[in-house]
Amino acid sequence: MINDENHSRLFAPSETVEAAAWRAELRNDELSDITFNGIPVLRAIRAVVRDHDWRTLAPTVSRVAQHADGATTLLLDIDFAGFGSSYTGELAIHLMKDSVKVTFDGVAPAAFRSNRIGLVVLHRPDDAGRAVTIGSPGGASSPSFFPKDISPHQPFLDVSLMEWERDGTRFRLDFQGDVFETEDQRNWTDASFKTYSTPLSKPFPVDVSAGDRVHQSVLLTATPGPVVPVLRPGPERVLTVLDGGTARVPALSLSATSATAPRTRSEPIPGLDALLLELAPGPDAEGSIRRATDEAMDLDVPLDVRLSVDSPDRIGELLDLLPLDKVLRLAGFDAFSHVTEPGLWDELKDQARQRGFSGALLAGARSHFTELNRNAGRLPPDADAVSFSITPQMHATEVPHVVETLPMQRLVALNALRIGSGRPLHLGPVTLKARFNAVATEGDEAAAEATDPLQPETFTAAWLMGSIAALSVPGVESVSYFEATGPRGIRETGGLTPAGELLAAVAAVRGCEVLDVAGEVPGLVFYPVRDGGRTVLFAANLTAKSLSVVVRLPGGDSTNLELEPWTAVVRRVD
Structure with a gap:
């Protein structure tokens, strides 16, 4: 309700x-x-x-x-x-x-x-x-x-x-x-x-x-000027799934639950890639690592660690606290500029090498694509991959604006691939609201405002589906969404939220081929995936009205999809 x-x-x-x-x-x-x-x-x-x-x-x-x-x-x-x-x-x-x-x-x-x-x-x-x-x-x-x-x-x-x-x-x-x-x-x-x-x-x-x-x-x-007929497409309600595509389902991750959220045990999600931990020096660093390590163990995934430090000298002390044998990826950002500064990058490489870290080393921005774009010339050329975060509510909180960010997510990913000379992207955290205020002139008070009341609604599942579809482009290897549990997470005390159920369903087809589609229905996200010998249809209604769609499948069969406002559905067909 x-x-x-x-x-x-x-x-x-x-x-x-x-x-x-x-x-x-x-x-x-x-x-x-x-x-x-x-x-x-x-x-x-x-x-x-x-x-x-x-x-x-x-x-x-x-x-x-x-x-x-x-x-x-x-x-x-x-x-x-x-x-x-x-x-x-x-x-x-x-x-x-x-x-x-x-x-x-x-x-x-x-x-x-x-x-x-x-x-x-x-x-x-x-x-x-x-x-x-x-x-x-x-x-x-x-x-x-x-x-x-x-x-x-x-x-x-x-x-x-x-x-x-x-x-x-x-x-x-x-x-x-x-x-x-x-x-x-x-x-x-x-x-x-x-x-x-x-x-x-x-x-x-x-x-x-x-x-x-x-x-x-x-x-x-x-x-x-002279009258020029402006042709606008009529209301199309038929989509045709084609027999092939160029994209694959990216790996999906979650962020570690905020320290203020009550501890709720997470169950493994088949296909989940990692648990992303944002880590800064401070008295609670060890506690954050302990909580995230336990949560990653519950989920049966490795850690993806993003360090935020006010000086390169602090990197070594954080790496000494981490169980590096359980870390899949490691990135470092300056706490003030929010990007991977050259001196910080050199220190991260050196300290990680000294400790025998064998995972991927990432560079980029812990904030928006903006900071990556404005510092493109300073991106380390030897980084294994590039990362930045996404939130749809930097300037506006109205739902139409939040929905309209989805095609722009694909655009920033394509621009990041250009900036990174084709190096893979590991994106996230992706959150409904900003985790911190990257442009604050007098400190950062965003943490208390980082929870969106829409998080447990079906809307968030529909928006999540739109984001996954937008970011399913060659070169995007993983995307981390929301938190594992709590008010910003995909799991509540009663079980998975609608977004959690959707994320689990997509994680289960990780790496599968995303099929191309002929036709378009305004407000509908349609994401067909070939999973072995069957097709899985993911769809989301990002409008305030019900939608009815006819889907034609590669073998000649058809199926109907009925979607209530602001909802996502998953249907498996032979």
Whole structure:
């Protein structure tokens, strides 16, 4: 039974907003999925307030709508609150014949420290490679392109306007109230490029006094060219499983249960690869190793150890505590930069060699792909493999945003394979919420916020299936998901969660061929696997509506799949 809090997230209301040729969805404070004459234009426009550690204050919205002469006006009163800070503002949305204008007026009711306040525009991920003209506040303009490969740094700076063309229509964005710039949010698996203010070249955080105000606006205009029919695929409900594929099911791992979680004995999961232990120096290091070793013994798997140290000199003391004969892989990261620094790498190699360690040595980032991407030139060339972590909620917690990260996971994996010159990837931890705040300016308080209430829901199994499918590409050798037990884990006192059951089913077909599929159903993840002489169909419904699909099998037979909202299913067929 879904509790009220989770139900409100999974089935959050969405309202269609229309005027003339414009159409969008209003999701709480966000004007999303903006189209013009059926042409996709922007992923979203919204106002954000972030505190001194880049944490996003949650918006609460009341709304007034007005309609007149083919135009629509929405007035949103928004109260932002969280992390001991608050802010208030009014978002005015005007949809007219050839334009959409969004204006934000905000005021601080009390003093706080902030890194960002104002409007952000989310551009669509399929704009990658599209030509765009960037205008600066001084009046100059320059041609450019949205980057295809994930850009480690801001592709566009000093932005006052942007112009591009899509499906025969010219679009333009004008920004007022601050200087804007664009970052590639695909670094964090967000499905967007984001244009925002204030430029990161200016000092942050800043002190915001009670009564301080912000006024910003974004004007989106459309100039239609000759009428070009825009063909959109109809609702396809038939999928055909092909007799072959290029991907294999990656090995799956779990992370060691957090020390604060109660001890629950884990049962072995056939096919499970390892238990990932994140280890830092400190008074509880020995206890963490002991607990993880016992848990790995329960699961009948080796350890995959990721060290985080404030100095290379600390590596040796941690290796002396570890049962290295039970360690499959070993990685080392700097506790502050979150990446494998050159000096740290040299020390890790030397200390591991002295102790006779024969497993794989990994390098990369303990945080997001972002840090790996920004330090690509410093990646040790002799690392056996590359690693980084994934979380879908760096910038937004709404379920549509969490779901949209899934295809971006494949993109970051492909970019990491490029950066690593084809070296294998061992990814993880992959968690619903961040394990720590990698961009905090004043310490890290994320640990207390690292548990998502959705963890035990069927949604998490569906999202897990989408992630496994996205990361099933040649070169991804293993992925570590969630924790073994506890509130962030796949097992509760009553047994495996839905995500745990799904993970166990996929682990059982480790290394099997993932079959190609003809056809696509929006919102459906379909993952057929050849297991010996039979086929195993994995499917997940990542929508708030029921789905019914006909599946045609290689031998000519067909089967029907019926999926409730936010669920995953497993079916074995001969």
